[in-house]
Amino acid sequence: MFIEPKIPIKTLSDYVLELSDFFIDNPDEQTPWEKVFCQQAYRHYYLPLNAIRNHGVIQRGLQVNFFKGLTHTVDWGAGPGTASLALAQIPEIQEQHLIEKSITAKKTFEDLQTHLKRPAVTTDLNLKNKNIPYHKSLLVFSYSLTEMKSLPDGWNEFEAIMILEPSTQQDGRRLNEFRKQLIDQGYFIWAPCIHQNACPLIQHSKTDWCHDRFHVKAPDWFLKLEQYLPFKNRTVTTSYLLARRTKPTKDLSQSTRLVGDSMNEKGKTRQLICRGEQREFLTWMHKTVEAQTLPRGELIKIPADAEPKSNEIRVKTPIATDE
Numbered sequence: 069m070f071i072e073p074k075i076p077i078k079t080l081s082d083y084v085l086e087l088s089d090f091f092i093d094n095p096d097e098q099t100p101w102e103k104v105f106c107q108q109a110y111r112h113y114y115l116p117l118n119a120i121r122n123h124g125v126i127q128r129g130l131q132v133n134f135f136k137g138l139t140h141t142v143d144w145g146a147g148p149g150t151a152s153l154a155l156a157q158i159p160e161i162q163e164q165h166l167i168e169k170s171i172t173a174k175k176t177f178e179d180l181q182t183h184l185k186r187p188a189v190t191t192d193l194n195l196k197n198k199n200i201p202y203h204k205s206l207l208v209f210s211y212s213l214t215e216m217k218s219l220p221d222g223w224n225e226f227e228a229i230m231i232l233e234p235s236t237q238q239d240g241r242r243l244n245e246f247r248k249q250l251i252d253q254g255y256f257i258w259a260p261c262i263h264q265n266a267c268p269l270i271q272h273s274k275t276d277w278c279h280d281r282f283h284v285k286a287p288d289w290f291l292k293l294e295q296y297l298p299f300k301n302r303t304v305t306t307s308y309l310l311a312r313r314t315k316p317t318k319d320l321s322q323s324t325r326l327v328g329d330s331m332n333e334k335g336k337t338r339q340l341i342c343r344g345e346q347r348e349f350l351t352w353m354h355k356t357v358e359a360q361t362l363p364r365g366e367l368i369k370i371p372a373d374a375e376p377k378s379n380e381i382r383v384k385t386p387i388a389t390d391e
Contacts, residue, residue: 069119069153070287073112077289081296083109088299098215099147101173111177113293115150117284118232121306122154122210124282125232128259128365129310131390132318135160138228140205142195143167144220145212148177149184151232155208156184165200169193195222203227214239219246224253228312235305240277243307244270255311260327260365262320265345269327272347276340278327279307280365323367323390326350330361338380341368350387351380360387 073080083105090100100106129135139162143152146166155161163186168174171191181187188199195207207226213219214233223229231246233239244267247257251264260278261267269276281303286294294300328340328349337359338349350370352359360383362368367390375382 069150070116070290071112072287072289073108075108077293078296080108080112081293084113084293084297087114096215098170099173101147101170101176107172107176110148113290115148116286116290117301117304118150118211119154120282120284121232121304122151123157124280124365125230125259125306125308125310126154126158128280128308129230130158131367132258132310132316132320134228134258134310134312135206136317138204138206139163140200141165141208142197142200142205142226143208143210144195145169145209145215146189147173147210147212149180149187149189151208151210151230152187153180153183155206161185163188165197166190167193167195193220195220195225206230209233213243213246219249224255227314229255229309231309231311233307235277235279235307237275237277240279240307241270243309244278247309247311250309250311255313256315257309257311258316259310260308260325261342262323262325262367263342263344268342268345268347269340271345276347277307278342279305281305281329281363282365320367322369324350324370326362326364326366326368329364330359332359341381347379349380351382353382357383357385362387362389366390 086105087109135158141155142165144167146168149166152164152166164184166189169191174189202225205226206228208230210232233243269278283303284301324341324343326339327342330339335354337352341348341350368387371385373384
């Protein structure tokens, strides 16, 4: 989704910085779609990066068969429709509804709708729609809940829910509140969690939060753009949840999720994992085994000969990520 700009790269970089400053200074405000700097920065910079985030989360979902049987999507606070564009690649999706209250956003990104499946775009903030088969539908919040205080009325009518939020400490830990709400309403978490118990990062830490990391393969013009920016994006992160009314169909009882990056410490390498309520680290002791660098967010199976010690699971043989 990298769309090469028709304006000078330096001008675009100024727009990106202006929108970045807006997000930092006004974290709870609505995106200023009516501003030219926002339209240009979003189309050429934020949209492709958010598309990578959405594609990454979708791949996590495909890994556990999350999208099986879902034929409709409803994208709440769709903006340019980034999440919907990513979901359009799933063969089973037949129809896509985008809800965005900004008329300007709707008109500005109309050209992208040609890539969607039977799109229906509306500015009416209402989840009640007789044309939506809720038992086969996915409700999507892609970077829209961060601008809201609560989930909109009717959210719990849907079979499946996909939420992406900024990978900040505040938004990541707040997402856990929605996780509890989902479970209380009878939903099952399919990813990133492989269990329905309390989140160990919240239970045992006042600072940790769950987020995933995806690599960015950018064209040359985008790399030139980043030369004018104080931030670079070789990888992007996001906090996310995938939930359904039905129980997960893939048995992950023997699997573990890598929820931290590899950390080299004195005498050992550790990586935060999640498989239940305990806060645990996969650990390679340098004197006994060569450390591995495993991608954050992947599912793995811990070898039977791994040795538990305190909050560490000490590895003795190589680990492979799940297929």
